[in-house]
Amino acid sequence: MKKHLPLYFSLTFLAIIVFWIVIFLGNRNFSGGHIFEYIPDLRNGTGTFFRELFSNLHNTLGILLMQIIVIILVARLMGFLFQKMEQPVVIGEILAGILLGPSVLGLVSPATMHFIFPAESLGNLYLLSQVGLILFMFVIGMELDWESLKKSAKDAVLISYTGLIFPFILGILLSYFMYGILSPGKSSFIAFALFMGTAMCITAFPVLARIVQEKQLTRSPVGKIAITAAAIGDAAAWCILAIVIAFVRAGAFTNAFITISLTILYVVVMLFVIRPFIQRIGAIYTTRENVSKPVVAFVFLLMLTSAFVSEVIGIHALFGAFMAGVIMPNNLNFKQVITEKLQDLALVLLLPLFFVETGLRTEIGLINSPFLWLVCAAITGVAILGKFGGTLLASRYAGLSWNYSLTLGVLMNSKGLMELVVINIGYELGILSTEIYSMLVIMTLVTTFITGPGLSLIKYFSRERPAREVLSETGKVLLSFANPRMGSSLLKISRAIVPNLLTETAFVAMHISPRTDISPSDAAVFEKESFAPIMKTAGNLKIPLRTIYKSTGGDIAAEIVTICRTEKPDFLMLGGAYSIFSSDLLGGIIRKILNEVDCDILVFSERQKFQLDSMLLIFFGEDDELLLHYACNMKKETYQKCYVFPAENSIEIIESFRKKTGFAPEIVKSRFTDPSFLESIDLILVSAYNWKRVEVTYPSLVKHFPSLLYVHKGSKPNRLLMHGERNHET
Numbered sequence: 001m002k003k004h005l006p007l008y009f010s011l012t013f014l015a016i017i018v019f020w021i022v023i024f025l026g027n028r029n030f031s032g033g034h035i036f037e038y039i040p041d042l043r044n045g046t047g048t049f050f051r052e053l054f055s056n057l058h059n060t061l062g063i064l065l066m067q068i069i070v071i072i073l074v075a076r077l078m079g080f081l082f083q084k085m086e087q088p089v090v091i092g093e094i095l096a097g098i099l100l101g102p103s104v105l106g107l108v109s110p111a112t113m114h115f116i117f118p119a120e121s122l123g124n125l126y127l128l129s130q131v132g133l134i135l136f137m138f139v140i141g142m143e144l145d146w147e148s149l150k151k152s153a154k155d156a157v158l159i160s161y162t163g164l165i166f167p168f169i170l171g172i173l174l175s176y177f178m179y180g181i182l183s184p185g186k187s188s189f190i191a192f193a194l195f196m197g198t199a200m201c202i203t204a205f206p207v208l209a210r211i212v213q214e215k216q217l218t219r220s221p222v223g224k225i226a227i228t229a230a231a232i233g234d235a236a237a238w239c240i241l242a243i244v245i246a247f248v249r250a251g252a253f254t255n256a257f258i259t260i261s262l263t264i265l266y267v268v269v270m271l272f273v274i275r276p277f278i279q280r281i282g283a284i285y286t287t288r289e290n291v292s293k294p295v296v297a298f299v300f301l302l303m304l305t306s307a308f309v310s311e312v313i314g315i316h317a318l319f320g321a322f323m324a325g326v327i328m329p330n331n332l333n334f335k336q337v338i339t340e341k342l343q344d345l346a347l348v349l350l351l352p353l354f355f356v357e358t359g360l361r362t363e364i365g366l367i368n369s370p371f372l373w374l375v376c377a378a379i380t381g382v383a384i385l386g387k388f389g390g391t392l393l394a395s396r397y398a399g400l401s402w403n404y405s406l407t408l409g410v411l412m413n414s415k416g417l418m419e420l421v422v423i424n425i426g427y428e429l430g431i432l433s434t435e436i437y438s439m440l441v442i443m444t445l446v447t448t449f450i451t452g453p454g455l456s457l458i459k460y461f462s463r464e465r466p467a468r469e470v471l472s473e474t475g476k477v478l479l480s481f482a483n484p485r486m487g488s489s490l491l492k493i494s495r496a497i498v499p500n501l502l503t504e505t506a507f508v509a510m511h512i513s514p515r516t517d518i519s520p521s522d523a524a525v526f527e528k529e530s531f532a533p534i535m536k537t538a539g540n541l542k543i544p545l546r547t548i549y550k551s552t553g554g555d556i557a558a559e560i561v562t563i564c565r566t567e568k569p570d571f572l573m574l575g576g577a578y579s580i581f582s583s584d585l586l587g588g589i590i591r592k593i594l595n596e597v598d599c600d601i602l603v604f605s606e607r608q609k610f611q612l613d614s615m616l617l618i619f620f621g622e623d624d625e626l627l628l629h630y631a632c633n634m635k636k637e638t639y640q641k642c643y644v645f646p647a648e649n650s651i652e653i654i655e656s657f658r659k660k661t662g663f664a665p666e667i668v669k670s671r672f673t674d675p676s677f678l679e680s681i682d683l684i685l686v687s688a689y690n691w692k693r694v695e696v697t698y699p700s701l702v703k704h705f706p707s708l709l710y711v712h713k714g715s716k717p718n719r720l721l722m723h724g725e726r727n728h729e730t
Contacts, residue, residue, distance in 0.1 A: 060121070060124065063118065063121045064121065064124050064125070064128075066116065067116060067117065067121065067125060067353075067356075068349070068353065070100070070116055071096070071100070071352045071353055071355075071356045072348070072349065072352055074096045074099065074100060075092070075093045075096040075097075075352035075355060075356075077092075077096070078092035078093060078095050078096040078099070079092040079093050079096070080092070082095075084555070086452055087449060087452055088207050088211065088414075088416065088448060088451070088452070090204075090207055090416050090417050090448065091416075091445060091448050091449055093351075093352055093355045094355050094358070094359075094417075094420065094441070094444070094445060095445070096352070096355060096356070096359070097352075097354075097355035097356040097357070097358050097359025097360070097362070098358075098359040098362055098364070098441070099359070100113070100116070100117070100356050100359055100360070101113070101356070101359030101360040101361070101362055101363075102360065102362075102363050102365070103359070103362055103363055103364040103365060103438075107365065117356075117360060122357075122360065125353055125356070125357060126357055128350060128353050129350065129351075129353040129354035129356075129357045130317070130354075131350055132346050132349070132350025132351045132353055132354055133318055133321075133350075133351070133354055133421060134303070134304075134307050134317055134318060134321040135303075135321070135342050135345065135346035135350065136346045136347070136350075136351055136417075137318045137319075137321040137322040137325065137421075138303045138321040138322070138324055138325040138342065139325060139339055139342055139343055139346060140205065140234075140322060140325060140418075141321070141322040141323065141324060141325020141326040141327075141328070142325040142326075142328045142335050142338065142339060143205070143231075143325075156225050156228035156229040156232060157229075157232060158394050158397070158398055159225065159229045159391055159394040159395055159398065159408060159412075160228075160229040160230070160232040160233040160236070161236075161394075162390045162391065162393060162394035162397075163201070163203070163229065163233060163387055163390045163391040163394060163412050164201045164233050164236055164237065164390075165201075165390065166201075166386045166387070166389060166390025166393075167197075167200035167201040167382070167383065167385075167386025167387045167390060168197040168198070168200060168201045168240075168386075169197070169386075170197075170200060170382045170385065170386040171193075171196040171197035171198070171199060171200030171201065171382065171383075171386065172193045172194075172196065172197040174196060174200075174378065174379065174382050175189075175192055175193040175196040175197070176193070178196070178375065178436070179192050179193070181375075182375065182433055182435050182436050183433060183436075184430055184431075184432065184433040186430035186431070187248055187429070187430055187431045190247070191244065191247060191248045191429075191431055192431055194240075194243075194244045194247070195244050195248075195426050195431045195432070197240075198237060198240050198241050198244055198422065199419065199422055199423055199426065199440060200382060200383050200386050200387070201233070201237055201240075201386070201387065202234070202237050202415055202418050202419045202422055203229075203230045203233050203234055203237075203387070203412050203413075203414065203415065203418070204230075204414050204415050204416025204417055204418045204419065204448065205227075205230045205231055205233075205234045205418065207414050207415075207416035207417065207418075207448060207451075208226060208227065208230045208411050208412070208414050208416075208451075211411065211414065211451060211452070211455070212226055212227055212411065217407075221404070222400075222404045222407050222408060225400075225404075225408060226407075226408055226411045226412065229391075229408070229412065230411070230412060233412070234418060235326075237422075238319060238322060241316075241319070241422060241425070242263055242310075242315040242316070242319050243260055243263075245314065245315050245316050245319075245425065245429065246259035246260050246263060246313075246314050246315050247259075247260075248429050248431060249314045249429070259313060259314045259315070262313045262314075263310075263313055263315050266309060266310065266313060266320075266323075267323065270306065270323050270324075270326075270327055271327065274302070274327055275327035278302075278327055278328060278329055279329050279330070281295070281298075281329060281334075282328070282329020282330065282331040282334045283329070283331070285331075285334055296337070296338065296341060299328075299338055302324055303321055303324040303325070306320040306321065306323055306324035307320035307321045307324070308320065310323070316425060318421065318425070333525075336525055351417075354420070354424075355420075357424075358420055358424060358441065361424075361427060361434070361437060362437065362438045362441045363434055363438055364438055364442070366434055366435050366438060367435060367438060367439065367442075372435065372439075375439065376439040376442055376443070379436075379439050379440065379443050380442065380443040380446050380447070383413075383415070383443050383447055384413055384446075384447060384450075387409075387412055387413045387447075388409040388410065388412070388413045389409070391405075391408050391409040391412040391413075392405050392406065392408070392409040395408050395409070403458065403462045406458050407455065407458055410450075410451055410454035410455055410458065411451065411455070413447050413450070413451065413454075414447060414448050414451040415443070415444050415447045415448055416444070416448045419440070419443075419444040419447075420441070420444055423437060423440045423441065423444070475498065475505045475506070475570045476505065476506045476507075476508065476567065476568065476569045476570055477494045477497075477498065477505060477506070477507050477508070477569055477570065477571060477573065478508050478510065478563070478564060478567055478569035478571075478572045478573070479491060479494060479507065479508065479509045479510065479534070479572075479573045480509075480510050480511075480512070480560055480572065480573070480574050480575070481509075481511060481534075481574070481575035482511070482512075482575060483575060484511075484529060484530050484531070484532060484533050484534070485533055486575035486604075486606065487509055487511070487530075487531065487533055487534035487537075487575075488533040488534050488536070488537040489575075489604065489606050489610045490509075490534075490573045490574075490575060490604060491507065491509070491534050491537050491538060491541070491543065491545070492537060492541075492610055493573070493602075493604060493610070493612070493634075493683075493709070494507065494573050495507075495541055495543060496612055496633075496634045496636070497571075497602075497630060497633050497634055498633070499633060506544075506546065507538070507543055507544070507545050507546070508545075508546045508547070508548060508567060508569070509531060509534050509545055509546070509547050509548070510547070510548035510549070510550070510560070510563055511527070511530040511531065511547075511548075511549050511550075512550050512551075512552060512556050512559050512560060513526060513530075513549070513550065513551040513552070514551075514552065514556060515551055523549075523551060526549075527547075527549040530549065531547050531549070535547075548563060550563075555592075556589055557589045557590075557592035557593050557596075558592075560572075560589075560593055560597075561592075561593060561596045561597055564597045564598075564599065568599075569599055570599060570600070570718050571599055571600040571601065571602060571714070571718055572593075572597060572599055572600070572601045572602070573602050573604060574590060574593065574601065574602070574603045574604070575603075575604060575606075576590070576603050576604060576605035576606075576708075576710070586603065586688055586691060586710060590603060594688060594712050597714065598714050598715045598716050599714040599716055599718070600626070600711070600712065600713060600714040600718050601688070601711075601712040601714065602630075602709055602710065602711055602712070603688065603709070603710040603712070604707070604708070604709055604710075605707060605708040605709075605710070606707050607705070607706055607707045607708070608682075608706055608707055610682075610707070611682050612634065612640065612682055612683060613639065613640055613641065613682055614640070614641040614642070614643070614680060614681050614682050614683075615631055615634065615635070615640070615641070615642045615643070615665075615681070615682065615683050615684075615685060616642075616643045616644070616645065616668075616672075616678075616681045616683070616684045616685070617631055617642070617643070617644040617645070617665060617684075617685045617686075618645050618684060618685070618686040618690070618694055619644050619645065619646045619647065619650055619653075619654065620647045620650065620687070620690045620693065621647055621649065621650040621653065622650075622653060623687065623689060623690070624650075624687045624690065625653060625657065626687065626711055626713045627685045627686070627687060627711055628654065628657045628663065628665075629718075630685060630709075630711055631663070631665065631685055632657075632661055632663040635663065641666070642663075642665040642666065643665055643666050643667070643668045643681070644665040644666070644667055644668070645667075645668055645669070645672040646667060646669075651667065654667070672701075673698070673701060675701070675704040678701065678704045678705060678706065679704060679706070681706050682706055682707065683706060683707050683708070683709055684705055684706060684707070684708050684709070685708075685709050685711060686708065686709075686710060686711070687710070687711050687712070687713075688710040688711060688712040689712070689713075691710055
C-alpha cells in the first residue's frame with residue numbers, strides 16, 4: 001500500500017489539473033463566462049445556503065428520515081431502560097411513543113413536536129407503521145405451533161375459553177355505562193359493545209411467550225399451557241375482531257352478513273387449499289441453503305396478497321397477514337429463515353413507528369377530571385378482573401394447583417402490543433373517542449407492567465424453604481460461554497482439572513442469551529445450536545452434561561451470579577471475551593462476576609487449538625499458590641511438561657508445595673523472554689489479580705503468549721483441588 005502512495009498522489013493531481021483546464025476552456029468558449037463566477041460569495045451566499053439546507057430538511061423524504069431516526073433512538077433508549085428494570089421492552093417502546101406525542105413533548109414544547117411531526121407528514125408515517133404491523137402480524141402467525149397446541153389443548157382450551165368469555169362479558173357490561181358519556185357517536189352501540197368486549201379479552205401472545213421464556217417456564221406445565229391458551233385465545237379474539245370490523249364497515253346487516261360469509265370462505269381457502277400446498281413447500285425446502293430468494297419472494301407475495309384480500313373483504317389487512325403466518329410450514333428451519341429476514345426490519349425499524357403513531361393519538365391530558373380517571377381505573381380493573389379472574393377459576397376447575405393457577409392468571413393478563421393493535425383499529429373505525437383510546441392505552445401499559453412483579457410475588461410466597469446443604473464427596477463444575485465453539489474447549493480443560501477419582505463430578509453448561517425478542521420455537525433452535533459442540537465433546541469424553549439456557553434482556557453478569565448461587569459449583573469456567581469499549585479481557589461482565597461469585601473462577605482465552613502437552617505458570621508469590629494447585633490437578637501424564645516462571649523470593653513456596661504434593665514444575669528464567677519458547681507452550685496459567693502486572697512488565701511478550709487461563713481465587717474452599725492433591729500424593 002505505502003509503495004503505491006506516490007502514484008496515487010500523482011494521478012489525483014493530474015486529474016485535478018485536467019479537470020480545471022477543461023472546465024476553464026469550456027466555460028470561456030461555450031458560456032462566455034469565467035470559471036470563478038461559479039465560486040460562491042461567502043458574504044452574500046451563506047444565508048441562501050442555510051435556507052437551502054433548511055428546505056432540504058423539510059422535504060417529504062427529509063422529514064420522514066428525521067422522524068425514523070428520532071423514533072428509533074428514543075424507542076431503543078426507553079426499551080433498554082425497561083429491560084434494566086426487568087420489564088418487557090414493549091412497555092418502554094410504547095412509552096417512547098407517548099413521550100414524543102402531545103401528552104409529553106407536545107405539552108413541554110409544542111413547537112418541537114410540530115417540527116419533528118408536522119401534521120402533513122403523519123400520513124406517510126401511518127402507512128409505514130401499517131407495513132410494519134403487517135410484517136409483525138405475519139411473524140406472530142408463524143409463532144403459532146400447531147403441534148404444541150394439540151399436545152396441551154385439553155386444559156388450554158378450557159382456560160383460554162373461560163379467559164375469553166369472562167372479560168368479554170365484563171367489557172360489554174362496561175360499555176353500557178360508557179357509551180352515552182364517552183362514545184364518539186360515529187358507531188352504533190352494538191359495534192361499541194362488541195369492540196369493548198374484544199379489547200378486554202386480548203392477551204399479548206408474543207409478550208407472554210417471551211416472559212415465559214425469560215422466567216425459564218418454557219418446559220414447565222404452566223408455561224406450555226400459558227403459551228397454548230394465549231395462542232388459542234388470540235386467534236379467537238382476532239376472529240371476533242374480524243366480525244366486529246365487518247359489521248362496522250358494512251353498516252347494514254345484509255352487507256355485514258355478506259362480509260362475514262366472505263371472511264369464512266377466505267379462512268377455509270387459506271386453511272384447506274393454500275396451507276397443504278405451503279406444507280409441501282416446507283417439506284421440500286428443509287434447510288437454510290434450500291430456502292432461496294425465489295422461495296422467500298413467494299412467501300412475501302403470499303403474505304401481501306393475503307393482507308390485500310382481507311383488506312378488500314373488509315376485515316383489515318392485519319388479519320390477512322396473521323392468517324398467512326398461521327398457514328406457514330411447521331418446518332422450524334423454514335420458519336426461522338423467514339423470521340430472521342423479517343423480524344429485525346419489522347421490530348427494530350418499522351414497529352417503533354407504530355408506537356409513535358399511537359403516542360401521537362394518545363392525549364392523556366384529555367383525562368382531566370376525577371370522573372374520567374375513575375372511568376380509566378374502571379376499564380383497567382375490569383380488564384384485570386376479567387382476564388385474571390376467568391383464567392384463575394378455569395385453572396382451578398381443571399385441577400391445577402393454586403401456584404399454577406395464579407401464575408396463569410398473571411401471564412394471561414398481559415396485553416402488550418396486541419392490545420395496541422386492536423385499539424388502533426377501533427380508533428380508525430371511529431368506534432373509540434380520543435378519551436377512551438387514551439384510557440385503553442393506559443390500561444395496556446398497566447396490565448403489561450404488572451406481569452413481571454406479579455410473577456415475582458407468586459414465586460416469593462410459594463418458595464420452598466431451602467434444605468440444609470449436605471457436603472458430599474462429589475463436586476460440581478459450572479461452564480458459561482457465549483460462543484458455542486468455546487463450550488467444547490471449556491469442557492476439555494475442566495475435565496483435565498477434575499481428578500480422575502471423582503467420576504461422579506457434575507458438569508453443568510450454561511448459555512445466557514442477551515435476547516428476549518425471540519419466539520419459543522426460535523429459542524429451541526438457538527438452544528440446540530448453542531450446546532451442539534459441547535454435547536458432542538461430552539459424548540466423546542463420556543461425561544454426563546446438564547445444560548441451562550436462559551434469555552435475558554437484563555444484566556447477563558447478574559444472571560450468571562444468580563445461577564452460581566443456586567448451583568453452588570466448586571469452580572466456574574468462563575470463556576474470555578472483550579467488551580465493546582475496552583480491550584481488557586477481564587473487564588466488563590467478567591469483572592462483575594469476579595467480584596460477586598464466591599467460588600474459584602477460571603477465565604479461558606483460547607488463542608490456538610486446545611491441547612495440554614505443556615503448561616507455564618507465571619508465579620508472583622504467595623497470592624499465586626492457587627496456580628500450583630490447578631496445575632497439579634491438570635498434569636496427569638508423564639509426557640506433559642510443566643514450567644514455572646517465578647518472581648524473586650517465590651522459589652521457596654514452589655519447593656514447599658513440591659515437598660507436600662510431589663508436584664515439581666521446571667523453573668525457567670531467561671527462557672521466559674524467548675518468543676520461540678513461548679510458542680512451544682500450549683497453555684499459560686496466571687492469576688487474574690496479577691495479569692495487569694504481566695501486561696505492564698512484559699508488554700512485548702504478550703502477543704507471543706499461547707492460550708491463557710486466568711485463575712481467580714474464591715472465598716470458599718474447592719473440594720476438587722483437595723481431592724486432586726491427595727490423588728497426586730498417592
